[in-house]
Amino acid sequence: MGQKLVGILLNAAMHRGVPRLKTGQESLESYEEAAAAYGLTPCFLKLSDIDTGSGYSIAYVKGPNGYRSAVIPTPDAIHNRAIYDPGSQGVERILRSGVQVYNTCNRYGKDQIHGLLEQNEGLRGLLPATSAGLAGLKEMMDSYSDLILKPCRGSIGQGVMRLSRNSPGHWTWSYLPGGSNSWASTAVHQDALPRALRARLASAPYLVQERIPLAELGGRPFDLRVTVQRGWGGEWQVTGLFAKRAAPGGFVSNIARGGEALDSIFVLEQAFSGPAAAGIRMSVLAHSLSIARELEKNLPGLADIGLDMGITGKGRIYFIECNGRDQRYGFRKAGLAGTWKESYRKPMAYARYLLDHPAQHNSY
Known part of the structure; x- marks a missing residue:
């Protein structure tokens, strides 16, 4: 395998931080190590510096004195870690030039993902009862006593609300x-x-879902984050999973909202008996692969996702949501440094596979 370039596409703010090694939760060192393992040199790009006319781009490349800006041939494979909506003109322009961009789009509405999975009869049982908007809220309040309201385009728990019934007609709204x-x-x-609740629902599309009675550890609900990626060979693989436990008194498990990342094996074995914990873990892995394979049918370029999976106290498994730009740092926070490193290696392995088998990209 000869040394080749692989692009890492970042948003402009993160890209500015590359020479100062200030890239938030993205580990430049992990990209360098992972790329080197597959005979690749990572080049850190932003969209406006990719010139499809000339076939050259400006990128940060690591040298003896750190990261320096350089003009390079545009890499033939680019891993997108920036946030772009479906149909981004800039990304489409790069794709038309023949460059293989994977994780082409990584911002999908929760309603879109729910709708795609609902089409698969085998996956419907994983989905909580769901409706949308103010009309959907009123309908769901007649049928369920505990509801979660989530903005279709929200992330890291932003805008999530809860409505729980205390007695007929009387509810508690948490936000x-x-x-x-x-x-x-x-x-x-x-x-x-x-009025404030109605205004929130009017300001942006919202999903209304039955609240899953999640299993708890120490009186705090938890769910599982499952990282599913394509690696060498192009097939979906589960890289790893960790548990996210809600902050004391909270009902969302997002780490950015005070949640705690923990080893999933430890958490499951604390919440369930040993054999049950092992069975739940294996089922979650199998369901996660099925979800990835179903989503790829309608989401071109999908290659690297994080799935939130919920488990009730009785061991029933639910799909909660899909994250198109998986924040891998949870593995590190959970003490799973090896899996954290592997979550960088898989995308670089997939890049090498695409570079060596360019025709394969269009078949996924």
Whole structure:
């Protein structure tokens, strides 16, 4: 395998931090190690520096004195780690030039993902009851006593709310006030929902779902983050998983909202008996692969996702949501340094596979 270039596409703010090694949760060192293992040199790009006309780009490449900007031939394979909506003109321009961009789009609406999975009869049983908008909320309040409201385009738990019934017609509304990480709660009546709640639902598309009665550890609910990636050979593989436990008194497990990352084996064995824990883990892995294979049918370029999977106290498994740009740092926080490194190696292995088998990209 000869040394070849692989592009890592970053958003402009993160890209500016490359020469100062200030890239947030993205580990430049891990990219370098992973790429080297497959005979690749990583080049860190931003969209506006890719010139499809000339076939050259400006990128940060590591040298003896750190990262320096250089003009390079545009890599034939680019791993997208920036956030772009479906149909981004900039990304489409690169694809038309013949460059293989994987994780082409990594921002999908929760409603879109739910709709795609709902088409698969074998996966429907993993989906919580779901509706949308204010009309859907009123309908769901008649049928369920505990609801989660999630913005279709939200991330890291932003905008998530909960409605829990106390008695007929009387509910508690829990939400995060703007700029706060402390949950607020207020009593509401089903027939007179507060203007602020209605305004939130009117300001952006929302999913309304039955709240899954998640299994708990130490009185705090948890779910599982499963990283599913393509590596060498192009097939989907589960790289690893960890548990996310909600902060005390919270109901969302997002690490950015005070959640805690823990080893999934430890958490499952604490919450369930040994044989049950092992069975749940194996089922979660199998379901995660099935979900990835179903989504790829309609989402071109999909190659690297994080799935949130919930488990009830009785061991039933649910799909919660799909993250198109998986934040891998949870593995490190959970003490799973080897898996964290592997989550960087898989995308580089896939890049090498695409470079050596360029026709394969169009078949996925």
